[in-house]
Amino acid sequence: MSELPAFKDLVFYEIYPNSFYDANGDGFGDLRGIEEKLPYIKGLGFNAIWLNPIYDSPFLDGGYDVRDPFKVSPRFGTNEELKGLVEKMHSLGMRLFLDLVPGHMSWENKDFLESGKGVRNDKYDLFIWNENPWDLTPGYRMVSGLYDRHACYMVNFFVHQPAINYGFYKITEPKWQIPYKEAKGKDYLEKIMKFWLDYGVDGFRVDMADSLVKNDDEKVATIELWQTILKDLKKDGYKDFYMTSEWSNPWRSLKAGFSSDFVLDHWDNFSHMLFRSHDDAPAPLLHKYDEKRYQECLKDILDRVKAYKALGGRLSIISGNHDTWRIANYLNDEELRLAYLFLFTMPGVPYLYFGDELGAHTNLKLPSFEGGYQRTGSRTPMRWDSSKNAGFSKADHTFLPTIEGDPTVEEEERNPNSLLNEVKKLVALRNQEEDLRSNDFEYLNEALAYSRGKIRVYLNLKDTDLKVDPKGQKIIHQLGDVKEEGKTLVLKRHAAIVLK
DSSP: OOOOOOGGGOOEEEEOTTTSOOSSSSSSOOHHHHHHTHHHHHHHTOOEEEEOOOEEOOOSSTTOSOSEEEEEOTTTOOHHHHHHHHHHHHHTTOEEEEEEOOSBOOTTOHHHHHHTTTOOSTTTTTBOBOSOTTOOOTTSOEEOSSSSSSSOEEBSSSTTOBBBOOOBSSOSOTTTOOBTTTOSHHHHHHHHHHHHHHTTOOEEEETTTTOSSBSOTTOHHHHHHHHHHHHHHHHTTOOSOEEEESOOOHHHHHHHTOSEEEEOOOTTSHHHHHHOOOTTSOOOTTTSOOHHHHHHHHHHHHHHHHHHHHHOOEEEEBSOOTTSOOGGGTOOHHHHHHHHHHHHHSSSOOEEETTGGGTOOOOTTOOOOTTOGGGGGGSOOOOOSSSGGGGSOOSSSOSSOOOTTSOOHHHHHHOTTSHHHHHHHHHHHHHHOGGGGSSOOEEOSSTTEEEETTEEEEEOOSSSOEEEOOTTOOEEEEESOEEEETTEEEEOTTOEEEEO
């Protein structure tokens, strides 16, 4: 058994299980397929996997509508196969995070169906119901008329996702709203977490982590709830696990006790400004420099750094995920390399979405599949080689088509100058340099430059040359055109260096 890396040393590879590798030939990816491809992931340098939901589900929202939170979907395999995957990963010195979906269940969940009968038993208040099927209380997402219970139920987002009852911070409807300290959701969630931790998983990426307690605009009660959950689990002996929050507010999530907080693809987050764009915004900064947008980006970077330095914990910058259009839809090959240099040299625990190492694209023409809507085209199968279905599956029909013309792993591995091999070098650099895995960060008043302990990183986003005094340090990684002029290094547009 290899020694497992500390959380600060993790580099995550996100896998959408439908899409990675189909070992049984049914057209969907599965757990055995992931286990077969562990040498590839480990070979890239990744030592952790975030696995999107693998639970039993009707798949009306890509598996985020959980029917049985204690059972692996037969589509992906069995509970024992998941346990085998964990054991195999641990033998390779890798950690596994499951996707924890705490806010809701599927409307096919047996406990929800029991609550829908209206019988006053231990499931009666496990989900949020009001007391009148004719009362669609304003300000809440309520559904009426589907069950015999004389009430409407609240949803967390889609109609098929009834909200688990973690109570209310401010009570506005005392007939049916339960104070958050009295609600049953906490114990239910702790039971789910303990179940999978007993299987050996190393932690969770937590979906919609800020959505639990209702009428809690400042998240005061939600923060307290997560603190209590973590305290309860540690008291019960569950100490060696970690959690990354889908919150994108480190001031709140790190205070709540999360190990790291996602920098999500929100229009006002620095990762969006660097990597992507939206309808009314300028182009990504890695594509075209814009001073006003850069200052907004920089402010967000420094605000988040200030948060983790004040509260502990870490940031988690992502290349993208199953909910976003792929980064290659916005950036060319040169710009992608800059993006990944930034991703792997910034502080925190980074996450790369499977296929982003190939420069995979989002297929914008696909119809919605299993509640994917505009996200569907970012969930297409991995392209492995030139064989049938790009090596993803031997099935005659796969759940989604691969994207013809996108690179394959086989092609990228063969080309020493490929994007995949650049990612491999950058992950290796991070794994080799302790300073890059620390929380040290100081901005160096350039666009974009920062120090990480004894390491300095310079990315020239501007159209003009950037002159750098190496101060006796050597270049340990370089992108683009860098010239020596006496004792000065001159970085042309979109060149980058890492100095040590």
